[in-house]
Amino acid sequence: xxxxxxxxxxxxxxxxxxxxxxxxxxxxxxIHYCNIEDSNKGLLFxxxxxxxxxxxxxxxxxxxxxxxxxxxxxxxxxxxxxxxxIFHHDILKAIFxxxxxxxxxxxxxxxxxxxxxxxxxxxxxxxxxxxxxxNYYFEIISDGIELFCQSNSIIFKRKRLFNNxxxxxxxDVDRVDYYHWKETAYKLMQLAGLKKAHYNKKRLLxxxxxxxxxxxxxxxxxxxxxNFKALRQLEKSLKxxxxxxxxxxxxxxxxxxxxxxxxxxxxxxxxxxxxxxEIGMHGSIKTATDNKAMRKAKKRMDAVTNKxxxxxxxxxxxxxxxxxxxxxxxxxxxxxxxxxxxxxxxFRTSYCYPFKPYDHANDQMMNIWEFPLAIMDxxxxxxxNLDYKQMNESFELLINEISKFGGxxxxxxxxxxxxxxxxxxxKDFYNSRLKxxxxxxxxSVTGKDVLTKLS
Numbered sequence: 001x002x003x004x005x006x007x008x009x010x011x012x013x014x015x016x017x018x019x020x021x022x023x024x025x026x027x028x029x030x031i032h033y034c035n036i037e038d039s040n041k042g043l044l045f046x047x048x049x050x051x052x053x054x055x056x057x058x059x060x061x062x063x064x065x066x067x068x069x070x071x072x073x074x075x076x077x078x079x080x081x082x083x084x085x086i087f088h089h090d091i092l093k094a095i096f097x098x099x100x101x102x103x104x105x106x107x108x109x110x111x112x113x114x115x116x117x118x119x120x121x122x123x124x125x126x127x128x129x130x131x132x133x134x135n136y137y138f139e140i141i142s143d144g145i146e147l148f149c150q151s152n153s154i155i156f157k158r159k160r161l162f163n164n165x166x167x168x169x170x171x172d173v174d175r176v177d178y179y180h181w182k183e184t185a186y187k188l189m190q191l192a193g194l195k196k197a198h199y200n201k202k203r204l205l206x207x208x209x210x211x212x213x214x215x216x217x218x219x220x221x222x223x224x225x226x227n228f229k230a231l232r233q234l235e236k237s238l239k240x241x242x243x244x245x246x247x248x249x250x251x252x253x254x255x256x257x258x259x260x261x262x263x264x265x266x267x268x269x270x271x272x273x274x275x276x277x278e279i280g281m282h283g284s285i286k287t288a289t290d291n292k293a294m295r296k297a298k299k300r301m302d303a304v305t306n307k308x309x310x311x312x313x314x315x316x317x318x319x320x321x322x323x324x325x326x327x328x329x330x331x332x333x334x335x336x337x338x339x340x341x342x343x344x345x346x347f348r349t350s351y352c353y354p355f356k357p358y359d360h361a362n363d364q365m366m367n368i369w370e371f372p373l374a375i376m377d378x379x380x381x382x383x384x385n386l387d388y389k390q391m392n393e394s395f396e397l398l399i400n401e402i403s404k405f406g407g408x409x410x411x412x413x414x415x416x417x418x419x420x421x422x423x424x425x426x427k428d429f430y431n432s433r434l435k436x437x438x439x440x441x442x443x444s445v446t447g448k449d450v451l452t453k454l455s
Contacts, residue, residue, distance in 0.1 A: 001102055004033075004047040005093055008363050009100075012356075013092045015365065016099065019353055020138045020405075022157040027145060030152075033092075041084045043148055046071040048090035052097065054125055058089070065136055066126050068094040078144040085148040087141070095137050098122070098350040100358035101339075104321040111342075113318055118341035129346035130397050135353065135405040160406030161353055161453065165399065167442035168371065168410045168450065169235065169434075170243045170337065172282050172313060175416040176258050176265075178225040179214035187211065199422045207421035225416045228268060232275060234431060238438040243446050244272055245282035245313045246304075248297040252285050254315065260304045269305060278446035280311035281333075288318045291327045298331045311447040313373070313412070314338040322366065325357050329368040335447050337410055340373035343383045345394055347372055352407030354450060371450060374398055376412040381423055388429050395433060399440060408450065409442065 005013070010033065017023055030042035048069040057064040058077055067077075069090035078087045096102070104116045111117050123129040142158060149156035177183065187208040190197040197204055214221040235242050246269070247256035258265055269279050281301045287294040301309050312333050314324060319338045328336050339348050349355070349372060357366045375398060380391045402409050418427050445453075 001093070001097055002049060002051050004049055004090075005096055006363055008365070009096050009358075010092060012100065012358055012365050013095050016095075016351075016353070016355055017138055017141060018159075019161065020159055021142050021145060022155075022159060024155070026154055027149065027156075030148070030154075041082070043145060044084055044086045045092055046086070046088055046090055048093055052122075054122075060136065060140055063136075065133065066094075066128065068097060077140045078147075080147055080151065083148075083151050085144045087144060091137050091141060095134050096358075098134050099355055100360065101321050101349050102358075102360065105360045113316060114320065115316075115318060115342060116321065118343040121341070123341075123344075123346065123348070123350065128350060129341070129344050130394070130401065132347050132350055132352040132401055132405065132407065134349070134351040135407065139405070161408065162406045162443050164440070165403040165406060165442050166408040166445050166450065167240070167437060168243065168337075168408060168445050168447065169240055170245065170313070170373075170410060170412050171231070172315070172412060172414050173244055173246045174256065174282070174315070174414055176223075176225050178223050178416070179211055179218070179221070180257060182257065184208065184211045184215045203421045207419075224418060227415055227418065228272070231415065232272070232277075234434060236275070238434060240434070240438060240444045241276055241278075241446050241449070243278040243280055243311065244269075245280040245311075246301065247282040247315055248284050248287070248300060250284050250286050250293050250297065255284050260300055266304055273305070276446075278311065278448050279305050280309055280313065280447065283312050283314045283328075285315055285318050287327070288314050288320060288324045289327070291330060294327045294331050298333070308332065310334040310451065311371075312336055312338075317342050317373075317376075322357055322359055322361075325366055325368055325370075326359075329366060333368065334451055335369040335371055337371040337373050337447065339370050340376060340379075342376070342379060345375040345379050345384075345398065347374065352402045352405060352409075354408060354454060369451065369454065371408060371410050371447060373410045373412055374402070375409070377414055377417045381426075388425065391429065392433065392436075395437070399437070403440070408445075409437075411437075 032040040032042050033045050033047050034040055048071050052068050053070055056067040056070045058067045058075055067089050071089050074088035078085055103122050109117050109120055118124055146156050189195040190204055191208060249255040273279055287297050312328055317338050317340060341348050354369050354371050357370050359366050380386050
């Protein structure tokens with residue numbers, strides 16, 4: 001990205017700045033974009049025609065933050081000159097580059113599932129995956145604008161989305177039957193070496209033997225994946241809401257092994273909604289690139305819930321920017337919460353607030369909202385293979401960063417990821433982790449709650 005920002009791109013940044021300050025017309029009228037510092041008076045933003053820099057950093061309070069588009073050799077983000085405030089470097093372009101996922105536009109850096117990779121991303125190169133850098137940039141701009149307003153007797157007001165932080169607890173319902181003949185057969189193939197085993201043979205053998213009788217005699221033993229009552233009991237005891245994304249079936253071997261129209265699934269959905277939970281769609285792999293498949297899946301979900309669902313997350317986080325967003329938007333979905341790196345917890349666009357994605361091909365902001373997913377169970381003990389102590393440290397780091405800005409923590413935990421054979425102690429960890437989050441006193445929200453806050 002070399003050219004200076006277009007008018008639409010600049011307006012896109014200001015739209016999101018308005019989530020952090022009351023960006024009144026009076027303030028906006030004082031904003032000027034320039035390359036010569038003394039060409040105007042007011043809030044002066046230098047613009048860059050240079051490509052991104054990964055080596056420049058400037059201090060902000062106690063930290064040195066990446067300066068992605070330096071304009072000169074000034075070692076400060078802004079300064080007051082007379083009654084004007086000059087932003088020495090192109091901080092607006094840095095925000096746009098990160099927030100609009102520009103690095104993903106036409107990128108061929110994808111994994112075997114076609115997902116944009118963390119490895120080699122700007123977040124990886126700068127080691128900022130767990131730092132919402134865009135929020136820091138907006139804070140710098142807010143500080144500069146506040147200084148300008150104080151000097152010029154202009155009313156200035158900061159905003160926070162949440163007083164402390166918002167907590168959106170979510171569950172993807174991929175599987176509901178641990179004691180299913182296909183699951184047991186898969187374990188047998190793992191024992192035979194025909195499929196990759198995820199834990200040692202001794203534990204795998206025990207898990208397989210324990211599954212045989214319940215598989216062929218339904219009701220013989222309580223199914224650990226049909227654990228919705230227990231999960232909700234814990235959430236209710238902590239006064240936490242939750243969002244449940246149900247997976248559709250459209251022919252892929254990775255689809256749900258249940259049908260949305262089953263009586264037990266419809267009853268489950270009704271019970272969850274009666275408790276104040278939100279029901280959303282977990283779009284199958286096919287829906288990420290196939291508008292027809294998405295339309296069919298959305299129609300089925302709407303029919304099962306007897307209402308138009310508003311939110312979605314893509315299965316396996318299979319997400320193509322911006323194609324998947326266009327498909328979701330065209331099917332009347334109001335928000336998505338798929339944008340995360342499967343390989344690492346943190347912030348894929350370096351932002352811990354909801355945001356509207358950008359259509360680079362048409363140089364315009366999209367209508368759908370993205371609620372950035374910060375932490376996923378399989379990222380922690382699957383991709384990163386962390387122990388419980390390391391998982392706790394990662395949670396604490398992310399919560400600390402998000403609470404600085406009153407942001408939104410979106411967490412995903414699958415109902416089928418409580419396998420004590422594969423991860424001994426996982427239930428106790430989850431229970432204690434959820435209690436620790438609740439003790440941090442977040443505002444518990446669903447996706448619909450967040451949409452209401454944004455309206």
